[in-house]
Amino acid sequence: MSVHTSLMEAAASAPLAPQLSWLGHVATFVRRKPLGAVGAFIILAMLAVAVVAPWLAPYDPYQPDYTAQFVGPAAEHWFGTDEFGRDVLSRVMYGARIALFVGFAASLAGCSIGATLGVVSAYCGGTVDLLLERVMDVLLAFPQLILALAVASILGPAVPNVVIAVSVPIIPRAARVVRATALSIKHNQYVEAAHGLGASHRRVVAQHILPNVFAPYLIILTAQLGTAILAEAALSYLGLGAAEPTPSWGLMLSGSAPAYAEKAPWIGLFPGIAISLAVFGFSLFGDSLRDALDPKLRGR
């Protein structure tokens, strides 16, 4: 009898799968999803550049130098200089701060508000669900950039306003995805069991619903990061995002870049590469993360 019990105890305490360390998880991800790892590397490199930009940038991104206008890419100015003689490399480095800040802030805000509304909508059901769903329908009726434009037009050009303008169209998209998952979890037996045991609504949501909607939340968050960076670039390009002389990638491409196409094509080249690389990194990473987290796609 005692042998039997100890055996059961041993079985119960034995780990079901080999426990991976944090590094082990990273190694597995790199091995299974090499493209995702490339994406993650690009993102981390950009984050690093954004953080250490003040020490890394060879010049002041705001300081015009009229003795060095339109200098081509050379040892002194790797990416050349713009029409005010500002160093393009330094501006691209500082631009990473704005792009990543707006990207992260807007997608975090949009996805978190959306996810909250999605959970509320699914959990409450009934009239609340119906109403929230209709509101989301209406918001989804606006193309993403048009809604962002409309919001930006009210708020005016400034970085914090761009965050708001970019995050508003993300809300209904995140709400949709999270609501669908929350709805399927709500009807699980363990949720009913929790209710049966007298768990409060808060406890059910916190203990059972939220942990289960975390994966779709993460997927939509990474998917929206690239979109948010693109939206920021587009708004700034159109003159509705960050205002001069802020070194925003989109703004660097507006006006002067096509105007000096013949004289200084590099002005229009490097900020665009930076935007594309950032979005490319986020979409590679996002795709792989989705594959890894979505059980339907696992093993493909």
Added chain:
Amino acid sequence: MRTYLTKRLLLIVPTLFGVAAVVFVIMRVIPGDVTLLILGGDQTGRIDPQQLAAMRHQLGLDQPIAVQFGQWLWDVLRLDFGKSLWTGQPVIEEVLIRLPLSLEVAILATIVSVLLAIPLGMLAAVRQDTWVDYVIRLVSIGGQAIPSFWVGILVILFLVIYFGWGPPLEFTPPWVDPWANFQQLVWPVITVGYRYAAVTTRMTRSTVLEVLREDYIRTAWAKGLRERAVVIRHALKNAMLPVITLIGTEFAFLIGGLVVTETVFTLNGVGRFVVDAVAHRDYPVVQALVFLIAFCFVIVNLLIDLAYAWLDPRIRYH
């Protein structure tokens, strides 16, 4: 089918009502007073209070908010969006002048993207994990990552440097001079179409891959059909449903693409009109355009849903 149709059509009404409400609310929370903006004030920035009151009355801003909303709905139904604060012309006329150009770019870009995306996506799926697949995937992921205004800028850089190209000053409609029209629009169409094609290619690839694993494809192979018959007649037909939906949802990106591409190529279309209106704080125009674009988007989605129901009998009986 009829029940589905009725249900789907009835659902449009509250959505459009909501769209009108959102646009109304957005334009009412503008910081500052539209009337102040219109009158602009004299040189000292002072505005005659009497004139202000008269203007507020003329615009209906002295009415209760519910009446104002009712008036806005009624105006929308009659397609009366007021006058542009910038040009003084009726907004709807200004929109109609610019519509042919945007419509032409949109339709051509859609055609180009479908003609590119479906064969390429199919090819990538059939030749999965070969260099053909890798190249197609790389180009299509690139199309999603590269902002379309930058593609436009690169095209302009290329054209300016090698061909001494300058942006067209005036739009030539195709019925006036088809060749001039083609020359003006070919680059914008490619710029918008590339992004559009990129998304559709990826979708086609993944749905064809999914269908190729189905039993009936194995059967088709087993009964000795040639590859062309298996892929085109059996796989592609069944893989097209999600792609059709995507073409509808991507319409939103198409409009976003138009907004930036028309700005890059200085084309005087609806997209650039939105940007100009926002820049000039021309609120009646912003209001009208945002509403009309959302309206088109809702209608396109409706058409896509109906096409979907028509193509897939499983949806009709749901």
